[in-house]
Amino acid sequence: MAVQEVRAPLTVGVPRRRRRLGVSAPVGLGILALLVVLWAWGALAPPHDPLATDPASQLLPPGPGHLMGTDTYGRDILSRVMAGAGLDLAIAASVTGVSFVIGVLVGALAGYHGGWIDDVVLRVVDVILSFPAFVLALAITAVLGNSVRNVVIAIAVAYTPYFVRLTRGEILSARRADYADNARAIGNPSWRVVLLHLLPNCILPALVQASLTMGWSILDASGLSFLGLGIKPPTPEWGVEVGEGASNIVSGEWWTSVFPGLAITLAVLSFNLLGEAIQARFRPRR
Amino acid sequence: MTAPLLEVVDLTCEFRERGRTVHALNGVNLTVGAGETVGLVGESGCGKSTLARSIVRLLMPTSGRLLFDGQDYTRWGERRLRRLRKDVQIVFQDPMTALNPSWTVRQLILEPLALHRVGEPERRLSQVLDEVELSASILGRRPGQLSGGQRQRVAIARAIAARPRFVVLDEPTASVDMSIRASLLRLLRKLQREEGLTYLFISHDLATVRHICDRLLVMYLGKVVEEGRTESIFDRPTHVYTRVLLSAIPIPDPAARRQRLPILGEPPSPTMIPTGCPFRPRCQMTTEECERPQPFYEVGPGHRAACRLARMEPLSKVGTPA
């Protein structure tokens, strides 16, 4: 006959307060949703062709017909910002995806196995991290050449070490836990212990980092384009647009740079907020 | 006598920690026959946990041999050990840390069934739940949502699911409330009968051990100092350390009087093992003879102690209420 027992009530310790979800999550999600809507709208039915030039409509201020105004070549800025959303978000997702997967796996391997693998990985990570991420991305892009693919590779290389270090640290402490021993004793081969038992408990910092990386990679990609590397005009990318419009600020046509710049800011902000929200929501309970 | 199920031969386990060598096990010998419950008792530093982990090959001993069913598995690699792990399992002391906090009870019990390819896993799952007296309603919960007693039963269910033959129990009742301890022990005994299990029961609590073990081994600083049938050890504790240990247990009876045997000095460190009898520096009865390695002396049928006091007759009863 199956019997249940009393669940021990709380003794000393922090009470289980209702988790107060701060503003981070809704605001972050809201902004991200807005950006996705912009991209979708631009993909399906943009007000104007982002690449279509129109000398007659140069540098028009924001108004009906051109909600964000036009740039030096008469192109509608709103449509370009929408197109940029698609490109920048895609870059962010690619960079984050690649560096997350590679970084977490390498970090888990190094942390669990230890020994020479760990030494090699740590040295490589140290070397990469000794360069500021942007400078490194810059150098790699210069070597590889200017294209979206190379920009993604360059930035991913710069950010993978963060995931490696974070995951390695978590795995190092988790592998000594009793449940790791238990998993081995039950008969799990090492790869299952790491992937199925340890990683789920160690992935949180990497998830937060992933969210932050989404934002940072947009900053890096647009920074590169602003400098004239990586993605070049007339490709609609926010950094390209900021760069093209930079000289116009002085002459008073602020909308050419400010709107794409605002888009970058909002995107980074939303990913930062989401990172915070993930951290708060999934803080380990004990 | 039938061949023993588990044999530990001259097992030594050393490892380096912070620049010093820890001698966790120093030549331990032990045999367990099928169906037996053998107890390992000792205090911190005696090596019982190291021995438990060596037996299930969570670590590799420095020297000596481990045999299961006659097969020497001391140096087996992970692939061959996989087969052994179907037969030899372990239950850890604290189920809160020994069970993966993000897995559900269902996943935890099904995993060994999948790993060892047990047929009809769903059927076995409900059978095992029944046997450990847990209701199916907890299957969806995670360890953090269970009571201490429930958690330990889940840990036990996980260990016996794939039908092992030998289970090492490392202080299974230590983290469980007192009022549940007795029923948990009763459950372990019932499981032993129903599943045909052999137990190695590790504990520092002599009261618990008395209720479940057929034979006992008393350990100190990585060596076995006394072993024998449980009743014999409680009746005629011979090695000075055994006597000291028994005399130190508080008796939950206000009318009882016990005479505690004094023990010199402080608990030892396994980085420095004395020559001869490991208990020598703390023993009040030590002599020059104790500096040499001590042989085992017969105290009674199946009962022996590595202490010169075994040669003295008669032995007095120690640690019993007035």
Added chain:
Amino acid sequence: MTSPLLVVEDLTIAFEGDPRPVLDHVGLTIPAQGWMGLVGESGSGKTMTALALLGLLPPGARVISGRALMEGRDLLRLPPDELRRVRGSQIGMIFQSPRSALNPLMTVGAQIARAARRGGYERKPEQAALDLLRKVRMPDPEARAHAYPHQLSGGMCQRVLIAMMLAARPRLLIADEPTTGLDVTVQAEILELMQSLHRETGMTILLVSHDLGVIAENCQRVAVMYGGGVVEDAPTGELFRHPRHPYTAHLMATLMRADRPIDLALAVPGARAEEPPGAGCRYAGRCPHAEAACASVPVRLEPVGPDHGVACRRHAELAPLSLELKAGAPGREKVS
């Protein structure tokens, strides 16, 4: 019985936002120069009671009602600096895991010296530290005084804490599981140390523990807690021989003693036991003698003898409770 040193009345504590109180009308009487035991399992509230007396409640816990009177003053309502003074000089404390209660960056000698300075010791603090180390029977005190906590064993750390506590010469010592986690031989030594200190200084001790053996050997009175309330309160001998509460009787019956084995086959788990949501006895879910009314009618401690209290509405009809495990239907203990 000597006059009480500390009287706890009707202490109720709850966490903010949690309707179920963690301590429910707890009452205790600690006799002066006596040694009192507080027994219970995890979740019984015994640690919370000790912390309340020390003014060390965790964040979010609020005192809903009750008083803790020591020499006319209510400890629960003292202003913070008064409370700190009382905690230092009138009430001492030692806890489980002694090493984590010590500052890892200071030598133990320095820590004891600091406590001695605060306690107003006449001699130089360094000398006082050595004196105190000797008093707690620390082997090789001169050498140990220069050691850091991580270099000492658990038993030694506990001695250090006792020394620090003694520096203030408190009237009351609250010891929360002081020997849990220590080896049994070390535990025996620490308890003997406490016994001799109790004899020599007349210090009152409140020992909180789940170990009935430790309680039986040292305490003159025992209070048993379950689910946030005191269920029974009696002199030790009385409690062990003639318990009046079913929970106490269950504890005694399932006690595994090293000197007298019990028949495990009879130790079946208690009946279906989710905690009853009502205002009644919290043990009702597990109690083999529970009736329907038990879960809804509130219970308080009632006297059944000159110094024996029980919180059970059926105590009169159930007496005497059996201390033996008897065979019967699973989940029911027979009433003798």
